[in-house]
Amino acid sequence: MQYKSQAVAKPYFIAAIGLFIGQILFGLIMGLQYVVGDFLFPAIPFNIARMVHTNLLIVWLLFGFMGAAYYMVPEESETELYSPRLAMALFWIFLVAGALTIVGYLMVPYAKLAEMTGNDLLATMGREFLEQPLLTKVGIVIVALGFLFNLTLTLLKGRKTSISLVLLMGLWGLAVFFLFSFYNPENLVKDKFYWWWVVHLWVEGVWELILGALLAFVLIKVTGVDREVIEKWLYVIITLTLITGIIGTGHHYFWIGTPAYWKWWGSIFSALEPIPFFAMTVFAFNMVNRRRRDHPNRAATLWALGTGVMAFLGAGVWGFLHTLAPVNYYTHGTQITAAHGHMAFYGAYVMVVLTIISYAMPVLRGRAANSNRAQVVEMWSFWLMTISMVFITLFLTAAGVLQVWLQRFSTSPLPFMVVQDQISLFYWMREVTGVIFLLGLVAYVASFFVKGEAATLASSTSGRAGIGTQPA
Amino acid sequence: MSGTFSKSMARNVFYGGTAFFVLLFLALSFDTQQALPQRDNRANLTPAVAAGKKIWEVNNCIGCHTLLGEGAYYAPELGNVYKRRGPDFIKVWIKNQPTKVPGRRQMPQFNLTDKQLDDLVEFLKYTSEIDTNNWPPNIEG
Ligand code: HEM
Ligand code: HEM
Ligand SMILES: [Fe+2]
Numbered sequence: 230m231q232y233k234s235q236a237v238a239k240p241y242f243i244a245a246i247g248l249f250i251g252q253i254l255f256g257l258i259m260g261l262q263y264v265v266g267d268f269l270f271p272a273i274p275f276n277i278a279r280m281v282h283t284n285l286l287i288v289w290l291l292f293g294f295m296g297a298a299y300y301m302v303p304e305e306s307e308t309e310l311y312s313p314r315l316a317m318a319l320f321w322i323f324l325v326a327g328a329l330t331i332v333g334y335l336m337v338p339y340a341k342l343a344e345m346t347g348n349d350l351l352a353t354m355g356r357e358f359l360e361q362p363l364l365t366k367v368g369i370v371i372v373a374l375g376f377l378f379n380l381t382l383t384l385l386k387g388r389k390t391s392i393s394l395v396l397l398m399g400l401w402g403l404a405v406f407f408l409f410s411f412y413n414p415e416n417l418v419k420d421k422f423y424w425w426w427v428v429h430l431w432v433e434g435v436w437e438l439i440l441g442a443l444l445a446f447v448l449i450k451v452t453g454v455d456r457e458v459i460e461k462w463l464y465v466i467i468t469l470t471l472i473t474g475i476i477g478t479g480h481h482y483f484w485i486g487t488p489a490y491w492k493w494w495g496s497i498f499s500a501l502e503p504i505p506f507f508a509m510t511v512f513a514f515n516m517v518n519r520r521r522r523d524h525p526n527r528a529a530t531l532w533a534l535g536t537g538v539m540a541f542l543g544a545g546v547w548g549f550l551h552t553l554a555p556v557n558y559y560t561h562g563t564q565i566t567a568a569h570g571h572m573a574f575y576g577a578y579v580m581v582v583l584t585i586i587s588y589a590m591p592v593l594r595g596r597a598a599n600s601n602r603a604q605v606v607e608m609w610s611f612w613l614m615t616i617s618m619v620f621i622t623l624f625l626t627a628a629g630v631l632q633v634w635l636q637r638f639s640t641s642p643l644p645f646m647v648v649q650d651q652i653s654l655f656y657w658m659r660e661v662t663g664v665i666f667l668l669g670l671v672a673y674v675a676s677f678f679v680k681g682e683a684a685t686l687a688s689s690t691s692g693r694a695g696i697g698t699q700p701a
Numbered sequence: 702m703s704g705t706f707s708k709s710m711a712r713n714v715f716y717g718g719t720a721f722f723v724l725l726f727l728a729l730s731f732d733t734q735q736a737l738p739q740r741d742n743r744a745n746l747t748p749a750v751a752a753g754k755k756i757w758e759v760n761n762c763i764g765c766h767t768l769l770g771e772g773a774y775y776a777p778e779l780g781n782v783y784k785r786r787g788p789d790f791i792k793v794w795i796k797n798q799p800t801k802v803p804g805r806r807q808m809p810q811f812n813l814t815d816k817q818l819d820d821l822v823e824f825l826k827y828t829s830e831i832d833t834n835n836w837p838p839n840i841e842g
Contacts, residue, residue, distance in 0.1 A: 263775065266806030271799070274809050275775050276764025340811070343759040355758025357772050391712070413758075415751040417828060418741035421771065422733070457708055464711035468718050475722045476729070484836035485769050488736045492834070494729065559838060562770030562778065642841045645777040646806070 230592050232303040234310035239593045240320055241296030242586045246674065248289035248327070249579075253667055255282040260660040264653050273335065280334050280360045286574065287358065288327045293582030294403075294439055295323075295376055298396060300589045301446050302380050306387025311379050319375050326368040330361055352413055356420070358428055359410045366410060373404040391460040392449075395467060396442035402435030418486035425481045433474040433502060433544075436578065440540070441466050441509070443581050444533060447588045448513065451530045453521035462512045469505035477502050480552045484561055492554040499552045503545030506577075510537035525684040526591060526598035528607040532584035535615060539576025547572050547622065559637050564629035564652075572622040580615075583673075590677070600681025607676035613669025620662045628655035740832040752817075753824025760811050767842075769833060775806065778842025783822070783829040785840050791825065792818045 230236065259278045261268045269278075303310050310316060333342050339355075346362035348354050353363055361369070377400060384393055409426040445463045449456055479495025482488075513534050524530065547569040551560040560566065587607065591599050598604065636648045643651075737743070757763075762779070763772040769780040782791060795818060799807040813821065 259775075262806070266804055267801075270807040271809055274765075274807070276761045276773065279764050279773055279775075280761070339761045340759045348759060352755055352758060355761050355763060357763050360761065360764070391708070415754060416737075416741055416743060416746060417754065417768075418737060418831060421769070422730075461706070461708040461711045464708065464715045468711070468715040471715075471719045472722050475719075475726045478726070479729075482733075484833045485771070486737070486741045486831040486833055487733055488740065489834055491733075558836060561836065562767040562772070562774065564774060567774055636841050637838045642839045644841050649806075 230595075232309050234313040234316075235300050235303050236593060237310065237313050237316040237320070238296040238300035238589060240317075241292050241299065242590060242593075244320070244324055245289045245292035245296060245582060245586070248285050248292065250670060250674070251331075252282055252285040252289065253663075253670055255279075255285065257660070257663050257667065260656070260663050263649075263656040264660065277334055277339070281331055283358055284334075284360065285331065288323075290578050290582060292323070293586070294400065297439075297443050297582070297585045297589075298376075298380055298400060300585070300593075301396065301443075302383050302393050303387075305390045305393040305446070306384055308383060308387035311382040311386070315375055315379050319372050319379075322368070323372045326365055326372075330365045333362065334360075351411065353411055356413065356424060359424070369407065370404070373407070377401060377404060390456070391463060392442050392445050395438050395445075395463060399435045399438030399440075399442060402438065403431060406430050406435060421485045422482070422487060425478055429478045429481055430475070432573070432578075433477060434471065437470040437474065437505065438467050440536075440577055440581050441470075443585050444509065444513065444536060447529060447533050447584055448516045450588060451524040451526065451533065452516045452519065453524075454516050454519055459516060462508075462516075466505050466508050466512065469508060470502075473498050473501040473504065480554075480557065483554050483557055496553045500549060502552075503541065503549050506541040506545035510541045513537035524598070526588060526604070527684075528599070528604045528611070529584060529588035531608055531611055532580060532587045535611060536576065536580040536584055539572065539580055539615060539618070541576075542619075543569065543572030543574070543576035543622070547626075559633045560629065563632050563637075564625045565633070566629075568622045568625035568629055571625065572618060575614075575618045591683075596683035598684045599676070600679065601684045602681045603676050603679035604684060606672055606679050610669045610673035610676060613672060614666055615669075617662050617666035617669060621659050621666070624655045624659040624662065628652045628659075631655075742827055742830045742832070745827050745830065747823065747827075749820045749823040750827045753820035753822070753827075756813065756817050756821050757824055765808065768828065769831070770836065776808065778837060779825060779828075780831075780833070781829050781837060781840065781842055783825045785842065788822045788826070791822055795821070 255278050258269060258273065259275060259282060262270075262275050262278065299310060299316055333346075337345070339360075342362060343349075343354050346364045348363055351363055353366060354360055359366075377397075380397060380400070384397060406427050409423050412423050414420050414423075441463050445459050448454065449459050475498075476494055477499035479491040480499040482491035482495055514537065517530060517534060551557050551565050551569065591597065599607070631652045632648055635643050635651065636645060757768075762768075765773050765776040766779045767774065768778075770778065786794070795811065795813060798810050801807070
């Protein structure tokens with residue numbers, strides 16, 4: 230580690246992994262409720278489990294992004310973090326606020342929670358992914374502002390690299406678009422229209438800037454390829470992202486009461502959205518092939534390559550599958566959507582956070598790379614989780630195709646619940662695969678506790694010095 | 702990507718391209734706002750509908766159901782449930798939950814008053830009359 234203050238990243242990464250475990254446990258609860266409908270009812274109704282699952286996902290990814298930024302920006306700017314104490318204070322505030330919110334979901338009926346937390350002052354709750362009480366939403370904004378203030382000042386007093394500029398643009402965008410979660414008009418169509426300014430403009434807009442910056446940073450470190458080359462790629466990728474993804478928002482404006490011309494705008498531009506994801510995969514493989522040295526942390530390289538491939542599959546291929554209006558007419562709001570949502574979130578954002586953790590955690594723990602044994606366990610967890618996610622996606626896609634056929638496409642359409650019964654086999658298979666995913670996650674956590682000599686490679690100038698002396 | 706195309710050119714294309722498409726998106730959004738009154742059924746957006754929307758939200762119905770295809774995929778689409786089932790069925794249904802059929806997916810009891818049930822039904826009626834470009838494909842949602 231080159232700068233002392235980078236150490237604040239560590240608790241952020243640990244919290245991220247802890248919450249990830251919680252997310253998956255609630256995923257498994259829901260997966261079982263899909264087939265054993267009264268499982269844990271009424272103690273944990275499905276909607277509560279779903280809120281916990283998705284909100285934990287978003288919160289742990291945010292912890293991951295913040296940890297990544299605290300790690301990267303000092304190193305990129307070649308200066309200590311503006312205020313490590315502020316960073317630690319915000320860590321505890323965010324963790325406690327997040328934990329209280331989850332406890333609130335689980336212990337208090339949602340309507341009661343809304344009443345207790347000031348939803349009558351400004352109604353923002355009860356919309357998918359934005360279920361957080363007003364207090365929590367305000368807390369998120371405060372934490373985000375403190376975090377951005379800290380990082381922006383760090384950047385301003387140091388070297389301004391393209392990577393940290395792109396990262397900060399992404400993070401500022403994340404905070405700015407979150408403000409639309411406070412706008413909840415009585416008019417349902419307007420509500421839905423602006424709801425997507427948070428959800429779509431996050432995952433298919435500003436978050437991709439963060440994704441690109443994290444990937445570029447790790448690739449510079451593990452391949453030693455010239456910064457100029459990597460940063461040029463980064464700009465090309467995020468240009469493609471925004472010129473397709475912004476108008477691509479239109480793929481959510483087909484059936485919610487918005488004008489019909491969105492069928493054209495949305496279909497055409499979102500059909501181009503896979504291009505930046507494809508470019509990202511080519512980029513990652515290209516840089517690794519042109520590497521100037523072999524970094525001893527092979528696990529981090531594997532995660533970086535995996536991110537490229539899986540983001541392209543989940544967001545690019547599975548997104549394209551249902552993004553054209555004539556197809557989306559039948560698939561809208563089915564298990565096809567769930568299939569895509571899972572592989573895209575995993576392939577892009579889960580994997581990039583695990584990439585930066587894989588690269589940075591050993592350094593934060595005082596070595597360039599973990600022992601070979603620890604890396605082998607980590608790589609096992611990579612394959613277990615990734616292959617499980619591929620199969621979860623395939624099973625949900627099969628369920629979705631049948632659902633569309635039986636409930637929407639057929640000349641004698643069947644009711645929703647009848648169809649769900651007929652496709653339950655696929656839900657069982659998803660659940661079993663989910664258990665394997667959990668085993669992969671257990672292996673991942675275990676890899677942090679595997680001891681042994683730090684790995685080195687003959688071609689690298691041994692451990693830390695190898696990183697420190699790079700002209701990166 | 703070599704030779705003449707430099708990093709600073711890539712950066713300029715990024716800023717220029719982004720600015721252009723942000724403006725285009727804002728223009729389209731503005732036009733959408735102008736067109737909405739013809740489509741979003743606002744003539745029927747009564748205080749009861751607004752109250753119904755809030756009841757919908759504070760009970761997190763979206764955590765199990767889709768509404769106009771958005772939400773969760775665990776329980777039936779409700780954007781057109783007014784047309785599929787009618788007002789009386791909806792009220793009786795909500796009052797009688799949970800079904801307690803073993804192994805079947807369950808919907809909680811929300812203890813809504815008659816007034817709240819009426820508002821909720823008004824909201825579902827208003828929603829079912831939004832011009833959705835003919836979605837869903839059939840009455841099953
Ligand atoms: C990493 C990037 C992406 C992530 C994390 C992601 C995630 C998601 C999620 C979670 C949903 C469900 C939203 C809801 O609950 O209503 C969704 C919907 C959708 N996504 Fe993506 N997505 C990504 C990229 C893409 C791309 C590149 C495309 C197109 C090529 C795409 C096309 C769609 C479409 C058409 C829907 C609507 C599905 C429906 O009608 O039900 N997505 N996405
Ligand atoms: C053990 C593995 C998992 C299981 C069994 C599982 C199960 C589920 C279930 C049953 C739902 C609700 C679908 C519905 O609304 O009806 C869901 C939603 C969701 N899960 Fe998972 N999940 C798992 C892992 C993950 C992972 C690793 C991620 C993130 C990468 C994730 C992200 C999401 C998202 C974004 C949604 C909302 C989906 C949407 O609206 O389309 N899940 N999950
Ligand atoms: Fe989207």
